[in-house]
Amino acid sequence: MSETPPILIAGAGPVGLVLALCLRQNGVPVRIIDKDLTHHVRARASGIMPRTLEIYNFLGILSDVMKASRPAPTLCNYELPGGTKVASTFPMFVYNEPRPDRPYLNVRTLAQNITMSILRSYLAKLDCEVELGTALDSFEDRGDHILAKLVRKASDGTEVTESYTASYLVGADGSHSIVRKRLNIAFDGEPFEQMNMLFADVRIRGIENTHWNKWGELADCMVTIRKTENEDSYWLLAGGGNFDPTSVRGEPEYLTEWIGKMTGRDDIKVVAVQTFANYKPQMRMVQQFSKGRVYLAGDAAHVHSPAGGQGMNNGVGDAYALAWRLSLAYRNLASEGLLSSYTEERAPIIKGMLERTTALLKKASIEWGSFGTLANEDPKRKHKLPLYQLDLHYRWSRVVSEETSYTRRAIGDEDEDDLVRAGDRAPDAPGLVDLSPTESSMKTLFQYFKPTHHTALIFSSSETAIEAFVSALAVVPANVVRSVVILPGDTVVRADNIDSDFAWRSRVDHVLKDCGTHAYKIYAVDLSKGDAAIIVRPDGMVGAIVEGADSIKRYFRNILRV
Structure with a gap:
């Protein structure tokens, strides 16, 4: 097996890491690269659905995930003006009693960077490390291998170009995927034009609870703040139909002033901003998840609205569905039909989930109800929990x-x-x-x-x-x-x-x-x-x-x- 070149994975987020871990557990050599110079601290994509918990169980990392994570939070809605009196509370996802066939029936939350750290620690035990500061520039599919051009950037800014031979290439490099663009695969869909949002990881003073604290409505302008699993770190999500992204800047004093204006609270102080990004919800997907010896997974193949917390979970599903196919292909055991069935199986799943989460976002933009209720309501089969991904087939x-x-x-x-x-x-x-x-x-x-x-x-x-x-x-x-x-x-x-x-x-x-x-x-x-x-x-x-x-x-x- 060692004579065959490794599989190259571009992108070391949760999707790329899950894929790499699966492949290494199968004895397949992997090279996983990421263009960033450091491992970032960010809490986004923190919701872990029950099917993803099952996958983590099969991978052998679930105990670490459960220790580090929390149950899905209670949403605490505050009255405006004033911003201090609680108007209502409800669980983001209602509690479900585990069943013999479904032992994991409740959503957990864990900051994305902690999930990634756990995955990297297990990869390291299998002699695989993420290569930071290494970007995929271009590649050629030579029929029986991939010839890739990599650019490695040092901390002093100098760059070194490398020619690298891989057996297969997987693009897990996010919504702006270089792999997808080089394949010239269309990214069909559209932005949700009537809404702007911002995400930020911040350190604040003035909020001590672990609820998801919310002021305002998504139909107008909403601010939410939640304690993350990172020590002394909170996740700020804001946006809405009348949110002006130019009205706020990513510096502590400006964010403090803006939060005070939007919530009516003068006791919430931002003392540090770790990450800050404006965002317009996008709902897009590719129609083909592979071309030749090149595959796409996660945000490189589909992006979701933030409603329903499906983005990372669907990406992990992609990685898990792809890994066993590539493992057999690497050993020259996979049929052509098996490899092409990756698109055949995943595309309808992603299409259906995009339709559901887009509908959730549109409904929430009109009236912010309980996402726990919205997410799991199925008028024909009320005992089903669609976003939990246990009924996908x-x-x-x-x-x-x-x-x-x-x-x-x-x-x-x-x-x-x-x-x-x-x-x-x-x-x-x-x-x-x-x-x-x-x-x-x-x-x-x-x-x-x-x-x-x-x-x-x-x-x-x-x-x-x-x-x-x-x-x-x-x-x-x-x-x-x-x-x-x-x-x-x-x-x-x-x-x-x-x-x-x-x-x-x-x-x-x-x-x-x-x-x-x-x-x-x-x-x-x-x-x-x-x-x-x-x-x-x-x-x-x-x-x-x-x-x-x-x-x-x-x-x-x-x-x-x-």
Whole structure:
């Protein structure tokens, strides 16, 4: 593998870092560059949706994220004039009780720079460091590799040009992406002309709470201030239909005066400005996420309104969806159909989310309601939480398949709308006992899903069926798939004799017993109708639901060069 040049990632924000970490965990060499000379302190893109929490769990960084983050804040709306009396409060996102299939059902907030620091620390453990002060100037796609021109800038301002060969190039370089522009890919969409906004990271005095404090309305002019997870730092978001960006400057004294004028408060003092930027909401996306050996992810491929907190989360989704494809491609295992399915799967997801968040912004610009209510309201399916991204799916994708001879139905008290299909997010299931002599403890399915391999969940108690499934998996190249046999909860097993009880034991990676009865119910497997194998992809999505060994072979033939 070392003879093939590394994958080059332009842009070391959360999207580029997640992609780099996934690739390094797969053993793929990566070079990740960023044009900035320093790692900036900025809190923007701080909302972490439940699906992103799941991805962080699979990457192994969730414990650090949870320790550093907070629950989504309460919005505290102040009366004007005066600015000190609280008119109303409401949660930005209402609390949801976790479920067996959805263990992370609540939004967390974490300053973007802290998220990036966590990701960089895990990358460093895999011998990968971000190269600051290194910009992508241009590149050529030579068919079997990328030839890139890089410009490295030293702290004294001197520049050094470098010619660099990469196997693939990924543009995670933001909304003004050089990669996208060099590819000449259109960035379709428009700005929200009737609104101007500003973002700033500031140090202030006069506010001590952790609420999202708000004065005014977005339809007119609004000011919000929130304590971030950075020590002694607050995030200022202001804007609206009547906000004049020329009326405020990014110096402490001017910001203090302006905040006082807008809020009626003379006790709020800005003592330092760390970042300051005027901003007009943009809603844009590309129609193709790749061209040749070059790929786009995150803001380089789509930009969202600030409503709904989807920008970074969709970018992380891009990175996670792309990483396993590039990992297989790097090993010369990916089919052409698999690589092209990146656009096929992600473009409709992004288009739908852009439509939703744009509608949210337009509604909020008329009447600022509870984003918690607005964000999660679906008149047809009120129990769904669209912005949490747990119900997104790729059912239309050419690289997923569902082949069963019977109609699958929800089991027990499971909702028919929640029936797992090929292309869906693979749900969790607790209450599993790992029958390995070295494990023998309670597990959840999420503990077996990793970005490094497919996970074949074999639901059966039949020796013959399990043998057939395992034999079909044996033809798949090494390290592409791990097998997990899930036995019904009433299966009689002699823990000290499992190897002799099951002839196939030595050929599978894990044997679990569904003691909690969640797995069979959540995945809607009824053994009275037939056995099933459910193939979970490295991105945590269901690639296939099948009942026969030949169907397993067809799935992998579709995505691999086998």
